[in-house]
């Protein structure tokens with residue numbers, strides 16, 4: 699019944715796992731997976747699921763998720779087909795499924811500045827806005843003018859204030875049933891080569907300092923006020939620590955990587971040991987930046 703309905707509005711699969719859909723490469727079977735063809739289809743699907751009280755989770759590129767091994771008995775909605783964007787009068791309109799590294803590169807080639815801080819963040823526009831993702835002292839809240847949100851069955855534009863942005867937070871995190879559909883982003887014009895050089899330099903530094911060749915969900919913990927999570931993790935001797943397939947990266951101790959076969963239980967086991975160790979030694983409570991789902 700659900701499958702029949704979903705098939706009318708997108709590309710449907712019943713054989714996907716979170717392992718297939720997340721950069722950490724772990725997690726169990728997903729009962730229903732759907733990639734809506736269009737914004738209209740997304741609206742129809744979400745309204746149907748809400749009306750029928752069926753649980754669902756919208757995902758972008760799965761680069762900030764640690765997912766459990768048990769079957770998810772709901773619907774995972776991927777917005778990867780909502781991937782168009784356009785520029786009008788130095789304003790970008792980008793749908794939620796646009797991959798940010800590719801977009802940042804395309805904008806740079808056309809001499810548009812805005813997303814260079816995000817060029818190395820492997821997520822979609824929707825995921826970056828949801829997380830208010832950031833790097834190099836920039837974050838999405840600096841550039842997002844308005845966000846198109848599917849809220850209680852209606853598409854509405856929320857302005858920057860209404861998004862309630864703060865460090866790695868947006869209002870969407872308080873309303874898990876809303877969806878980000880698109881965003882308008884302010885662009886400024888700059889020399890194309892200058893932007894491309896800056897992005898290349900930052901990517902080189904990322905490669906030097908982060909285990910980009912390994913399966914991870916990026917930084918595991920938020921940085922507490924006035925210090926860095928990696929320093930505290932080093933301070934309790936966890937750099938390089940291995941448990942089953944999980945390893946605290948030697949290259950960057952705030953990256954906890956899956957060397958193969960690691961599960962969410964293994965990952966979270968290490969996370970809780972670090973939280974306890976840091977609390978005991980420094981009196982600081984580390985908070986996860988990576989989101990737990992279905993575990």
Ligand SMILES: Cc1cc2nc3c(=O)[nH]c(=O)nc-3n(C[C@H](O)[C@H](O)[C@H](O)COP(=O)(O)OP(=O)(O)OC[C@H]3O[C@@H](n4cnc5c(N)ncnc54)[C@H](O)[C@@H]3O)c2cc1C
Pocket residue numbers: 721755756757758759760761762763777794818819820821822823824825826827828829830831832833870876877878879910914915916917989
């Ligand atoms: C190698 C690596 C480097 C990273 N570097 C950084 C960095 O420098 N800075 C940083 O901030 N993060 C970084 N991250 C983390 C991650 O890329 C960001 O958090 C990113 O914003 C997640 O985007 P996503 O599309 O992958 O979202 P997902 O992981 O798919 O989803 C994350 C959350 O957003 C929600 N969501 C996604 N799309 C929508 C939507 N359209 N509507 C409603 N909810 C939605 C999901 O339900 C979920 O709760 C890094 C990750 C990796 C693997």
